[in-house]
Amino acid sequence: MRPTVHDIAAEAGVSLATVDRVLNARPGVRQKTVDKVEAAVHRLGYVRDVSAANLAKRRVYPLVFIVPGGPNSFMRGLEAEIRAAMQRSPVERTSIRIETVPPFDAKAIVRVLDSLDPAEVTGVALVATDTPEVAAAVDRLVGKGVHVATLVSDLPGSQRLHFCGIDNLAAGRTAAGLIGRFCGGRAGKVLVVAGSMKLSDHMDRASGFAEVLNAEFPGLEIVGPVETNDEADRVSEAVTTALKADNGIIAIYSLGAGTRGLIEALSGQEQRKLAVVAHEVTEHSRQALTDGLFDAVINQDCGHEVRSAIRVLKARADGLVPLSAQERIRIDIFLKDNLP
Amino acid sequence: MRPTVHDIAAEAGVSLATVDRVLNARPGVRQKTVDKVEAAVHRLGYVRDVSAANLAKRRVYPLVFIVPGGPNSFMRGLEAEIRAAMQRSPVERTSIRIETVPPFDAKAIVRVLDSLDPAEVTGVALVATDTPEVAAAVDRLVGKGVHVATLVSDLPGSQRLHFCGIDNLAAGRTAAGLIGRFCGGRAGKVLVVAGSMKLSDHMDRASGFAEVLNAEFPGLEIVGPVETNDEADRVSEAVTTALKADNGIIAIYSLGAGTRGLIEALSGQEQRKLAVVAHEVTEHSRQALTDGLFDAVINQDCGHEVRSAIRVLKARADGLVPLSAQERIRIDIFLKDNLP
DNA sequence: GCAATTTTGATTTACGTACCTCAAGAATTG
């Protein structure tokens, strides 16, 4: 049977009230007594029963998620995962609100951040556009005592307490490792298609990709990155144009969204066998893998990211430090054969 | 505020005691009243507060894990994850015992299974050797009312309620997809190294691999599978011999354990650039990836598997059906660039 | 319509923790 506060009181030779004061850091206990209690806690290996404590405290964690709207499949999947977490709210004692903002609209994010009342919100998770204004707004919010975590795309200059997403530099390196191996020693060019170099995740992927490709696969040369603002039409056009213009392209790395456009461009031309790596498993990329249009898709599990964000924000609200190692999000690689 | 049993009682116009009888399926309530209460539950969207309920019930779930001993790094990692789960026991209300048996020893597994007292154990998770005796012992235990889940390697013919592991057929297919692409159109032979064809996971991987390689990469031909009983020395010898005997080998798929032996064999010969895919991230395979000896490692997250096993066994003990979709373990692919 | 039986209500205790009050004891100050 695990020890309770009563056991601690008996072991330490003090009253229940004193144990309670020590465990909850309430004032009015001499240091000597604090030590006695802590020694007893340690001796008996006492751990607070969190569910009983939460029950007694009637604790709820009001959280806000800020996500970009628009047709981006990945973001819609992310929102779906947040809604799934809302379903679990009663069990997890959370109270979650979603704020949708136009994509790439830093001002809208700032507006939402500034509108939050620290008395009503303990934590915020946001998909950040990496601009100084957003970072400043995050810092203002953190200054008011609200805990902030970034989701998917980080805000490196800010006071955010945690980034719930993948190491995008490593993701870019991974893409290079795949494409390099898929090309199996052949020389040629690799077209890189990005959404926006103003997103820190896209920047990082491009850097990581270039780094490994240059270092380990000297026969391969990068064309781009072409910026498309994550719009399918522009992706389609950019890819079609590049393939027409340059016969040396033997592979494509699409590191942003607008995957529908990439699929369109690839379907429209059958002559060349290209090695293609894209990001994020969505309904479209899944189909492209199955059809053999894509060779691999690099993915971040947004369900994990959402759950991790909630854990981190809750932990911080309780004054605990989240174990970063445990909250690391993996870089998934999917071929058509290991699709979940 | 979420509704409580008191709210249900008021809404249904019955007493608290009656609500309790209905919610906990106690006898002595007319069907008409049951319906009234259930209607109220539905109207108010009541969900039982599990932590309060567990607190009141003082429920604990005694579980037993049966794992093979020996030096196999993957199994030792698995055991470490079980021990990590034991650390969380107080929070999760589990009481976990580990039983170690000699590897590949079906009789030892049977002995342990038959020794379990159904009064003292609600659930068992085991790494199964796929023999009729083990399946029969599992069925005996299930007959006694103990819930059994298989871990890592399945027992297809048995009454086990769930398999906590990856789809090994798909894992084999994935390996073929990788190796096929890594060979980039070149023709040649692929050496397949297995532990034992008596393990259902090894069998499945070999089948899946052959299936995809034959269908999608006609230039590649399989040599093997060579059986090594997962012993490093035998792996090393088998690989060295095969490479010496056959100059056409351009890739290796090691689908079992004994990875140390594979590394040894590969280090010993520098002349050829082989595409190498192995299974399970361990200290050794991690190093081999970093050193460029391995191109990719296919992994199953044994932490996930252990946690999933616990969730499934607990859920079943409470009479719930585990959501299979949610408990699916992913097939991870790691290059040196996305190692966790 | 009466007794026997079933169903329901009212009430209590418990789980482990949080948090509150009140009083008594100990230590410190001047």
Add this chain to the structure above:
DNA sequence: CAATTCTTGAGGTACGTAAATCAAAATTGC
């Protein structure tokens, strides 16, 4: 030394549910 402050003890209530008891009411069978 008394007066004051600080520290501790004792006890209670609450959180939402489980589980029990006993009495009262409703229903059933004859």
